[in-house]
Amino acid sequence: MQTNLRVLEKEEQCAVTKDKRNYEVIIIGGGPAGIATSLTLTNRGISNCLVEAKHLPQKKTGEAIPPNAKPLLKKLGIYELMEDPKHCIYYGNKSSWGSEKLEQKAFIKDIYGHGFLLDRLHFETQLRAHLEKCGGDFLAGYRLKKVVKGEKGITATIENTAAAITLTAKYIVDATGRKASVCQQLGIKKRFLDAQFALTSSVQLSQEIAREIVVEATPNGWWYAAPQGHKELTLMFFTLKSLIPDKVNSTQFWRAELKSSLHISKLVNAENCDFGPIKILPCGTSRLEIPFGENWMAVGDAAYSFDPISSYGITSALASGMYGGHALASAIEGKTDAMLTYRYLMEKAYQGYAEKLVGHYASEERWKDEPYWMGSR
Template sequence: MVEMKDNNFFNVIIIGGGPAGIAAGLTLNSRNISTVIVEANQLSNQKVGECIPPNAYPLFQKMGLESLLIDEKHHLYYGNKSVWGTSILHEKLFLFDRYNKGILLNRTYFEKQLQDISKRNQINWLVDYTLYTINKEKNFTKVVLKSKTDELTLFCNYVVDATGRKASVCRKLGIEKKTLDQLASLSFKCQIKTTIPFYVHTESFENGWIYVSPSEGDNVIVMIFTDLDLIPSKNKGKDFILDIMNNSQLGQKVFKTRLEEDNIFDITTRIANTTYLEKPFGGNWLAIGDAAYSFDPLSSYGITSALASGYYGGHALADILLKKEEALDVYHYIMRDAFENYKVQLHEQYALESRWANSIFWSRRN
């Protein structure tokens, strides 16, 4: 590996301080690889909770993070309730799984937990800096960062793109992701008078599907997933939401009340489609998390994949710096294999819904 005596050199610079970036930082730190995490925001944006299915527990154990899940801010859940392929609400419990419970994460709090662990492990952080330029120079890479008041130049062997779907490092390098669909979410909060049970609730409708996140208070988060071109203009958003929710089984059997316009607030549209890089690494860079592969939320791959790619990507970089030339190809194989399995499982799940085979949304998937 290339080493420099200056304080502005790190073996690896990680751009992005979310779960994938922190997982990579923890892994590299455990291998004594000098690392810095660069994060644009001092405080995480409010993020929707995410479910950790039972089969994700071994990964948390492997990474030594299972203790984070045992916290009162996260909640156990024991199965899924869905209306899919039929108009009947079905319940599927985790009774026969090796780990018979999942975790509904408080996502913002979980990211703070990860940040605290990284800082206890004395991983370097640069907060409020964004990537400005990245250039290969002889045997190392020059990275220029900017904040509102400062410009900082660092040098490294490898840059890690952990910037999520926007893939900022890849874009700076002129590397484009492939896109498989147009899925987006219309998320919102609504006030209801009943408590939502701690299950994951989903329901398909003519041009998409609904996800309801459990809540302890009277404000519940709902996401309507459909294709971006099927989401109406902003001034028609509430009518679109009310029509879907008030004609849904979840609206009748979980909310137990009709939603009114005044009940809905904080409406946000987000991209949620499946994208991938044909090759998630190059001579001086590696992509992890959503920057490398981003998943349809129906799969529940989000956090689990982010942590896994950070973990395996971190080990790959540590190995390549120790002259194990096949390390990045092995990382690519692991992630590509998982992505191919995901595509098969996602197709099978969407294929279970045949009631609206001729609608725009479902015909695009089946």
């Protein structure tokens, strides 16, 4: 779906060369975190501009939204986007972790009911359209070129092949995802706490698939399978970067790992299946020491990136965008402790995640001597 966002056409692009615009907040990155930040600021009457490198929404990796994200989705006013038939609901997980047995964990007892499996491209498209409907200022197809911090605030240069625009603001928000590009430019380093990577692909099956996620631990990592629509399965294998052979041999590695799995190999035939292209992506835990500083803030994966076993990435990106947006609005209104409150909330959520993560990996004891499970992740 093509939205009417301000994707600047050629003539307009020429006209805005050397353009200068002033806002209270500039947000770089139009994923879930950037959009939630812009929605919150716009609702609070704070002028802001969201800059996104990609002209059109992209299909990203990651689709599971757990049931307990529902109150947040409602607070952000985007719950109804989930009810679109392109997304499906799911009722639980099956997991073989710590033993060969595939254990069922149904959401039936969860007070929030079912979770959602997103059609991620459609979700990103919906978020852009929703922001536009709410009056957000969105520049799509512009990449951040340079950020300079001065006495009066921030000056950012954004550009595409046809034009450059200078934006000035009191604050800049890094919502650029794992790479944290704004922080990199400001000389703020992210800490990477493991070397986990994912191989991801999808496969069309001839039969209908149950609406549940299946997770299986194996000696070299773990598998994740999630239905996408009725007959498509998203497959991911999480392992160490050092265990993945070069790109040319990654398909062989993928098939061998799949063949040796006990449960995932029953869903998909490793020999005969026609997989889509296999993408290799970093997906470990990483974080900034502090998610804000003078004239800047980081939200979403740019601030804290989570291991996908937690299914926490999209929810956290939306939550940090919302809390970050409120903190910025309050700081602009003169409440000096607002940014510290943001840090406190983010840090508390991260600590909860980190404790659960350690416990979860420790509960798999079958391959303690294998590199993946030795804690070198």
